[in-house]
Amino acid sequence: MTAIHTDAALTSLNTLGLTASAARFATVREHADLLQLLADATLRAQLWHVLGGGSNLVLPERVEGLTVQVAVPGRRLLREDDDAYYVAAGGGENWHDFVQWTLAQGWGGLENLSLIPGTVGAAPIQNIGAYGVEVKDRLFALTAWSLQDGAPRVFSNAECAFAYRDSIFKQAEAGRWLIAEVVFRLPKNAPLVTGYGDLQQEIAAQGLPLSHAGVAQAVMAVRRRKLPDPAQIGNAGSFFKNPIIAASQRDALLQQFPQLVSYPAGEGLAKLAAGWLIEQAGWKGRRLGPVGMYEKQALVLVNHGGAARADVAALTAAVQGDVAARFGVQLEAEPVWW
Template identity: 50%
Template structure:
């Protein structure tokens, strides 16, 4: 049975930035059948459709016309066991951090560095989420998605997803695919990734000699909480800008002037720079303008102090982008998707 469609729904509680915008119509679906029914109703009435997961990687720039579909499907399972790994499958509406905790409770390893990332399992491949040296694509097996152009349910392996840094085919073709469920290949033995300096230091301070994924998860949560604001307390969409990739020559020129600029050479010869460092050096860290600002502890995070609109957030983001470009010759690209308006 199709759930009720809510008219003139306030989306403030459904996006982590806490931006109050209205959806002309909102429906929360709990399974694939309800999703297809909702899409059929939208097609019948010629309503545009917006898909909404956990609302953690978006900026609402205005009211949303048509039908907003919130994915609330649940379910977790082990689909295959191998000598040193398992395939685990989860429905798109699963909370990401709870999914990580479930995997650790079952003795599966590989997601601990991705602990406490807000959002849903279904949204994770869109952004190819990553943190502390691990990306989703590192443990990805496959997913099922509904192709709205054909009505077919397709299976995507890692290659078909076209994963890149904070990117995928689902982000490149917004609105075409609805991710239904995701499968990951996790290890049955600890495989710690401790390349990130603060995480490595926190691990050394434990004095533990044997790798422990649950402890690493707890440390990741501590590091994240020390640097990133809780969306439940201060509205935000996590890291607002991607770490930019620049040519090696450009990076060398910048390092000639700022030797402490964090930089990470890439396999293709480019160099990844720390966007947060660039923003902080430009003087934006802790900046406040009305109801929006840059977080006092992490320059990568824009925050809503209460009552901010999407236009306020985007105006501040644009000023930061222009300033960083003028100072360093580096273009910053925003991570969250701009929706509505």
């Protein structure tokens, strides 16, 4: 029997550490668990929320309905061909542990995504990315279970409709699926992606080998230096998306702000560094009540203790307002707000 808990504390299950509880809470470890929950007509009529590692989430103080924690385990090599390994992982697997496991097997391709908090099942929803690699670059397919009737469905990479920090699971299919297993295609000759200056400097400074494991070490060192450990101070990683604007608008901003940090983002488009914008707007290391923007990385919103959703909402609006007033650019929060 799948246990259903009432008034379950969620404070330790979201990396922001927000004070929160669930009206009803259950853990799904296998397909039978979900089918059992769906067999209860009262539960089926509730609003369902699917919880992974809670690392990209802003929770209300009370989550109504049913909160389902995904804990589907497993990781294995499905098959290989001349060009790639096809590796499967359960939706409840810890993402970083899975990445390190693939590297230990000698399968490269995910190293740039080392040390990103969360679960394997949540990674495609957000299309997580770092240092030039996104999940969409390595995902082959995934299996999701319907929250209406439990029926499984396989989504190809194309069917996931990936975009920058986005997917069909945040858009048209939001709230309809529990991602149970993800299959990754890891090329046998996966290229090393070391274009970011931070990685190049770290590799040189440590004398790391130009290998998949070496890049992973560099990524972890850079992330540990720049980003706070959620176990030490509550945070959800990068809190705002890097805004994508017209290249003409970027050019106009450069006239006024020559140090503006930007990157190409396709024909006629440019991506701005949200952290730079936030820092220039005066928010790096600045607090508003129990929350603030991290002193070492302005892109990270941190909980200094005892914060709730309303505190996060107030700081989000303040930062957005100041950046818009100074640069005419609208920042979009990256986490999902329940």
